[in-house]
Amino acid sequence: xxxxxxxxxxxxxxxxxxxxxxSRYTGRKVLLLIVLLGVLLLGILYSxxxxxxxxxxxxxxxxxxxxxxxxxxxxxxxxxxxVWQLRLPRVxxxxxxxxxxxxxxxxMQGVLRNxxxxxxxxxxSSGAAFGAAMAIVLGTGLLGGSYLALSKWLIVTNAxxxxxxxxxxxxxxxxxxxLAPEVLVLGGVAIxxxxxxxxxLLKYISNHEALRELVVWLMGGFWGANWQTVGLxxxxxxxxIGGLLYFAxxxxxxxxxxxxxxxxxxxxxxxxxxxxxxxxxxASAAVAFTGIIGFIGLVSPHICRMLIxxxxxxLIPSSCLxxxxxxxxxxxxxxxVIAPTELPVGIITALMGxxxxxxxxxxxxxxxxx
Amino acid sequence: MLFQIKGVCFSYGxxxxxxxxxxxxxxxxxxxxxxxxxxxxxxxLRCLARVLKPRVGTIFLDRKNLAxxxxxxxGRCLGxxxxxxxxxxxxxxxxxxxxxxxxxxxxWGVGERDLVVASRALDYLGLTDLGDRQLGELSSGQxxxxxxxxxxxxxxxxxxxxxxxxxLDVRYQLEVLALMQELARSHQRLVVVVLHDLNLAARYxxxxxxxHEGRIFAAGAPEAVLSPENIRTVYGVEAVxxxxxxxxxxxxxxxxxxxxxxxxxxxxEMAGKTLAVQA
Numbered sequence: 001x002x003x004x005x006x007x008x009x010x011x012x013x014x015x016x017x018x019x020x021x022x023s024r025y026t027g028r029k030v031l032l033l034i035v036l037l038g039v040l041l042l043g044i045l046y047s048x049x050x051x052x053x054x055x056x057x058x059x060x061x062x063x064x065x066x067x068x069x070x071x072x073x074x075x076x077x078x079x080x081x082x083v084w085q086l087r088l089p090r091v092x093x094x095x096x097x098x099x100x101x102x103x104x105x106x107x108m109q110g111v112l113r114n115x116x117x118x119x120x121x122x123x124x125s126s127g128a129a130f131g132a133a134m135a136i137v138l139g140t141g142l143l144g145g146s147y148l149a150l151s152k153w154l155i156v157t158n159a160x161x162x163x164x165x166x167x168x169x170x171x172x173x174x175x176x177x178x179l180a181p182e183v184l185v186l187g188g189v190a191i192x193x194x195x196x197x198x199x200x201l202l203k204y205i206s207n208h209e210a211l212r213e214l215v216v217w218l219m220g221g222f223w224g225a226n227w228q229t230v231g232l233x234x235x236x237x238x239x240x241i242g243g244l245l246y247f248a249x250x251x252x253x254x255x256x257x258x259x260x261x262x263x264x265x266x267x268x269x270x271x272x273x274x275x276x277x278x279x280x281x282x283a284s285a286a287v288a289f290t291g292i293i294g295f296i297g298l299v300s301p302h303i304c305r306m307l308i309x310x311x312x313x314x315l316i317p318s319s320c321l322x323x324x325x326x327x328x329x330x331x332x333x334x335x336x337v338i339a340p341t342e343l344p345v346g347i348i349t350a351l352m353g354x355x356x357x358x359x360x361x362x363x364x365x366x367x368x369x370x
Numbered sequence: 371m372l373f374q375i376k377g378v379c380f381s382y383g384x385x386x387x388x389x390x391x392x393x394x395x396x397x398x399x400x401x402x403x404x405x406x407x408x409x410x411x412x413x414x415l416r417c418l419a420r421v422l423k424p425r426v427g428t429i430f431l432d433r434k435n436l437a438x439x440x441x442x443x444x445g446r447c448l449g450x451x452x453x454x455x456x457x458x459x460x461x462x463x464x465x466x467x468x469x470x471x472x473x474x475x476x477x478w479g480v481g482e483r484d485l486v487v488a489s490r491a492l493d494y495l496g497l498t499d500l501g502d503r504q505l506g507e508l509s510s511g512q513x514x515x516x517x518x519x520x521x522x523x524x525x526x527x528x529x530x531x532x533x534x535x536x537x538l539d540v541r542y543q544l545e546v547l548a549l550m551q552e553l554a555r556s557h558q559r560l561v562v563v564v565l566h567d568l569n570l571a572a573r574y575x576x577x578x579x580x581x582h583e584g585r586i587f588a589a590g591a592p593e594a595v596l597s598p599e600n601i602r603t604v605y606g607v608e609a610v611x612x613x614x615x616x617x618x619x620x621x622x623x624x625x626x627x628x629x630x631x632x633x634x635x636x637x638x639e640m641a642g643k644t645l646a647v648q649a
Contacts, residue, residue, distance in 0.1 A: 014489045014492065014493050014498050015485070015486060015489045017489075017498075017501070018465065018485055018488060018489035018492065018501060019485050019489075021465060021501055021502050022480065022485055025465075025466075025502075109460075110459075110460070113459035113460075114459070115459075115460070248478075249473055249476075249477075249478070252466075252470060252473075253470050253473050255459045255460055255462065255470075256456075256458055256467070256470055256520075257452060257456045257457075258421075259416065259419075259421045259450065259456070260450065260452055260456070260470075260520075262419075262420070262421045262444075263419045263420065263421055263444065263448060263449075263450035264442075264444075264445040264471070264473045264474055264524070265441040265442040265443065265444045265445040265446075265473065265474050266441075266473075267441065305460060305461060309461055309462065309466065310458075310460040310461055310462055310466075311466060313478070
């Protein structure tokens with residue numbers, strides 16, 4: 001079935017140029033991935049080193065290597081404890097959260113063909129906030145149980161369940177309308193508002209202590225980070241992102257419209273179900289442990305789109321890395337800018353990120369959306 | 371290669387759009403589908419592209435039921451070009467768009483063969499210099515050509531085009547339809563094209579199907595299908611049909627029972643007749 005083989009001459013002359021263009025583009029995409037990975041690794045080292053107790057980069061590496069039994073640079077006992085017990089879990093949780101929010105944002109934007117979509121705007125965060133508020137204020141959740149012993153886990157589970165529930169409801173709502181993306185987006189937004197009202201109500205009826213805890217949770221942060229948390233979140237994040245990458249081509253084709261995608265052999269409703277399911281899972285898991293962190297999920301994919309275009313094979317991983325870098329940077333700033341007091345990371349992401357994003361939006365002359 | 375459409379019915383909700391549509395097309399043929407707005411042309415084409423599934427009836431491609439084709443086989447057999455106005459949701463270069471058409475052939479990486487096909491498709495439609503432009507920066511006509519090139523990159527047996535010429539200027543219209551004709555004749559493809567322009571439809575199609583309220587009103591050679599009587603019944607328009615060296619020349623004169631205007635008096639005398647004009 002060599003349809004176009006009959007035509008030679010100019011087409012063949014053109015081939016090297018097309019190949020060159022393709023490898024130039026691919027090279028650029030790979031380069032971005034490598035650069036982001038490098039920045040992330042350096043960021044992890046830097047972020048582990050700075051803080052109330054200053055530790056040199058050498059000590060950080062020493063402490064990490066010592067843990068694996070390699071005593072290349074002898075690090076002090078204190079450095080080891082601070083690095084291993086305090087800083088690294090927090091750094092890793094920030095990295096994982098950035099990855100999951102940005103990856104989920106990139107995929108949700110792609111599958112719903114809407115640049116305004118993110119876990120935050122789709123109401124997932126509001127759902128999670130309601131779940132957490134319920135656990136904090138009422139001291140009881142869907143699972144019930146003794147408040148004091150289970151307090152932390154109750155908040156986490158409740159936030160996870162209600163975050164995911166928002167998307168499930170929006171999805172069910174949309175199935176009535178033939179799974180139209182607009183219905184899904186608007187349904188998610190509407191359900192999000194419903195949960196926000198719930199959060200306001202719970203705030204209003206809560207006592208002083210609960211209110212404070214809730215407000216802090218809502219602003220998002222990585223205070224609660226420990227290895228157990230990291231160990232729980234990491235497999236979910238990497239598993240889901242791997243799963244989402246499997247659908248990268250289908251998402252690319254879906255960008256051309258449902259009809260074209262269907263003709264190219266994509267089972268549109270199946271792709272929607274799986275990609276939305278996985279991105280909901282990964283975003284809910286992250287939000288449950290860290291609280292509400294907006295902006296990262298919306299903006300990281302767009303920054304990457306501006307740099308390398310919309311090929312999801314590269315867009316998803318680079319968005320993940322971009323999200324991780326941005327969130328790690330924000331959290332490091334949040335910890336150190338007015339040390340020893342910490343700022344909630346959500347404030348930093350919005351404060352630093354929004355002007356940067358607006359700058360990019362204006363500077364780029366090309367029309368990227370529409 | 372034989373495309374058999376047998377008793378296809380389709381409805382959106384309770385509104386029937388297609389009723390008992392039956393016809394055959396063979397490779398090497400270019401079939402035009404014409405009919406007024408809402409007569410079911412695009413729906414029929416979408417059923418053929420397996421974008422929609424007929425409620426009743428079966429479509430066979432070489433005796434193989436279209437409904438049984440698995441995922442990517444659809445894209446390898448049928449190349450669908452959507453009507454103008456459906457673009458990309460996110461920024462995308464021309465080359466990336468055309469490579470989307472390789473989806474049915476590849477799993478993850480884009481290989482040598484994919485790039486060869488893409489470069490030929492680019493060249494075939496005269497888009498060579500536009501390869502790394504953003505799709506959003508092109509004119510609507512150029513974009514339409516990119517979408518045709520994407521279908522070409524699928525290397526399908528059957529091409530299905532919905533209003534491919536609607537946004538094109540006169541030159542591009544002729545170019546694109548001549549390309550489709552060449553695909554059918556020289557490359558033994560099967561081309562089904564939905565057209566609003568009756569002159570172009572008559573000139574480039576080997577056979578025409580005239581749809582009226584979801585049914586085939588007439589089918590066959592363009593001269594037989596586009597008679598003044600048929601045009602009057604289906605479109606509600608008085609028309610003069612003249613035959614010349616380049617096919618039929620259909621001049622719609624006035625809508626039936628519509629408001630009159632200056633030229634009509636003269637036109638009415640000739641309306642309803644097929645004229646043979648020596649060219």
